[in-house]
Amino acid sequence: MRPSISTLLIGLAATECSAQLTSFPNPSTGRGVTAACAALERAIPGKVVFAKDNSTSYHEVQDDYWHAGLSEWAPPCIVLPTAAEEVAAAVKVLNQHPTVKFAVKSGGHDANPGHSSIKDGVLIALEQLTGTELDKENGVAHIKPGGNWSGVIKALDAEGYAVLSGRLGIVGIGGFITGGGMSFLSAQHGLTADTAVNFETVRADGSIQNINATSDPEVFRAMKGSTNQFGIVTKFTLKAYPIGQVWGGSRIYLPDVQREVLKATHDFISNPSDPKAAIIVNHNMVMGGVTIVQVFFFYDGTTPPSAAFNGLLEIPSVQDQTAVRSYAELLDFNSEGAAGFKHRSSWRSITLPLLPGDGGIDFMQNLVNNWQNISLPYFSQHAEAVQTIAIQPLPSLFGKHSQAAGGNAMGLTGSDGPRYIIELSSIWGSPQNGTDDQTIYGLATQVTKYAERSLATALRQPVNRGAERYNPFFLNDANFNQDVLKSYKDYNSFRWLQRRNDPAGLFLRRVGGFKY
Numbered sequence: 211m212r213p214s215i216s217t218l219l220i221g222l223a224a225t226e227c228s229a230q231l232t233s234f235p236n237p238s239t240g241r242g243v244t245a246a247c248a249a250l251e252r253a254i255p256g257k258v259v260f261a262k263d264n265s266t267s268y269h270e271v272q273d274d275y276w277h278a279g280l281s282e283w284a285p286p287c288i289v290l291p292t293a294a295e296e297v298a299a300a301v302k303v304l305n306q307h308p309t310v311k312f313a314v315k316s317g318g319h320d321a322n323p324g325h326s327s328i329k330d331g332v333l334i335a336l337e338q339l340t341g342t343e344l345d346k347e348n349g350v351a352h353i354k355p356g357g358n359w360s361g362v363i364k365a366l367d368a369e370g371y372a373v374l375s376g377r378l379g380i381v382g383i384g385g386f387i388t389g390g391g392m393s394f395l396s397a398q399h400g401l402t403a404d405t406a407v408n409f410e411t412v413r414a415d416g417s418i419q420n421i422n423a424t425s426d427p428e429v430f431r432a433m434k435g436s437t438n439q440f441g442i443v444t445k446f447t448l449k450a451y452p453i454g455q456v457w458g459g460s461r462i463y464l465p466d467v468q469r470e471v472l473k474a475t476h477d478f479i480s481n482p483s484d485p486k487a488a489i490i491v492n493h494n495m496v497m498g499g500v501t502i503v504q505v506f507f508f509y510d511g512t513t514p515p516s517a518a519f520n521g522l523l524e525i526p527s528v529q530d531q532t533a534v535r536s537y538a539e540l541l542d543f544n545s546e547g548a549a550g551f552k553h554r555s556s557w558r559s560i561t562l563p564l565l566p567g568d569g570g571i572d573f574m575q576n577l578v579n580n581w582q583n584i585s586l587p588y589f590s591q592h593a594e595a596v597q598t599i600a601i602q603p604l605p606s607l608f609g610k611h612s613q614a615a616g617g618n619a620m621g622l623t624g625s626d627g628p629r630y631i632i633e634l635s636s637i638w639g640s641p642q643n644g645t646d647d648q649t650i651y652g653l654a655t656q657v658t659k660y661a662e663r664s665l666a667t668a669l670r671q672p673v674n675r676g677a678e679r680y681n682p683f684f685l686n687d688a689n690f691n692q693d694v695l696k697s698y699k700d701y702n703s704f705r706w707l708q709r710r711n712d713p714a715g716l717f718l719r720r721v722g723g724f725k726y
Contacts (some may be wrong), residue, residue: 211470222306246307246332247287255301255412271335276640277321277555285333292338294418294444301442302416314438316355317382322690324722334442336384336560344369344450350407353451355443360541367538372566374402379541387446389686390435391603391612392621394508397485398449400611403618410445423616429711432704433617435685436695437724438573441716449558455512458540459532463503463525470525471503472574477520478641479564479603479628484518486510490602493578493704499590500584506534506544553637554644558654559687560661561599561604563678564628565668573668574601577632580660585653595638620682621699627678627692632661633687654689685724694724701726
């Protein structure tokens with residue numbers, strides 16, 4: 211989970227949803243952007259705000275990024291649509307200005323520079339395209355991409371339903387779903403994208419189409435984990451599930467029980483006995499280099515059986531903030547301390563197979579030890595900075611649900627072995643001070659490179675012969691210098707499909723982010 215400051219002293223984190231410069235959009239020519247902004251104002255009057263006017267509306271959009279440093283990027287104009295037709299009109303205008311780059315922003319949770327942010331182009335900000343509608347008869351919810359998960363879940367929770375949301379209420383919606391999306395309910399139903407029934411989408415030609423398993427099954431599968439390469443989704447239709455009170459929150463542990471926590475975590479991933487249970491295991495480096503173990507718990511019910519968490523509940527903690535509450539209340543609890551926390555931010559991840567037995571526990575322990583050795587020299591000297599290494603289970607159940615739903619871009623299947631995702635999350639400095647950016651990116655890169663080397667060595671051992679060999683990156687947690695989409699088994703097919711659906715390269719060449 212992403213680091214932030216909790217009600218006591220440590221990094222609460224959330225994972226939901228940076229150094230390969232080719233991921234940054236190339237600057238547009240000033241004259242071209244000026245003309246495009248003027249044309250957009252004519253096409254969608256009253257829905258375009260300009261940097262030169264220094265308006266409140268402009269600054270509200272720019273100030274709302276998880277990575278506060280991106281607020282310093284100042285696009286000449288921002289489009290603020292309130293309907294799919296206005297998004298379509300903007301795309302049609304941009305097609306008439308082929309040199310102009312643009313970005314699409316939903317909740318601003320993507321910390322990667324150039325993905326949902328832009329300096330010298332047009333920003334399409336979807337934050338006013340909001341609304342949640344529950345269709346109980348068909349068991350779905352229609353969700354627009356603006357806003358964050360807190361509003362969506364509160365609306366549905368009042369009706370006794372939930373969708374597979376982010377694990378923090380303040381996480382944005384659009385990029386989370388199109389990146390795949392991991393939820394506390396994923397062991398029961400798959401990734402959030404796996405629960406999609408329809409994507410109302412503005413395509414590269416500016417048309418509005420419903421993409422689903424009937425209308426275009428190839429593109430529908432590809433959109434579940436490819437971000438916006440096939441269009442801008444203006445409404446998601448997701449399966450909705452009945453939900454009541456849940457149990458969850460976090461517990462904090464001292465380092466002397468770290469090995470016990472890792473053993474229980476390994477057992478949880480290897481032998482998931484109850485799909486209603488979910489965990490995230492964080493090691494937070496805070497307060498000038500102090501490391502604290504923090505586990506986030508979730509159970510879809512009020513009384514979790516002890517066996518559901520494979521011994522984690524029996525390990526003594528020094529702080530226990532678990533409780534019975536509504537699902538909406540849990541997401542808000544997990545957001546405490548993160549909202550309004552204005553620092554620079556980044557993340558980076560790697561997907562790893564679960565190695566068996568004590569050797570698999572040793573492997574986890576070595577990863578954590580190496581992370582501490584690499585990061586401590588910097589974070590011990592910067593008390594305002596926080597870094598988290600999070601272990602996020604990716605058990606075989608995820609692939610079973612994904613395959614049953616028709617598959618997603620990540621390519622998970624029912625025969626997959628157990629895996630977990632290691633995420634490195636960092637916050638540091640002030641919004642305007644990017645002096646240490648490359649240092650932070652470099653530290654996280656060292657950690658994942660070590661994991662890659664260690665895994666290659668481990669897989670040569672006979673005891674690990676049965677470990678899962680297909681371990682694609684999880685896009686929502688990836689850094690922009692990671693070749694995420696090439697890790698997908700169907701990369702070549704999706705690459706061809708993207709070009710067939712976007713022959714002029716509108717989303718391929720003119721929008722930042724991961725590309726086929």
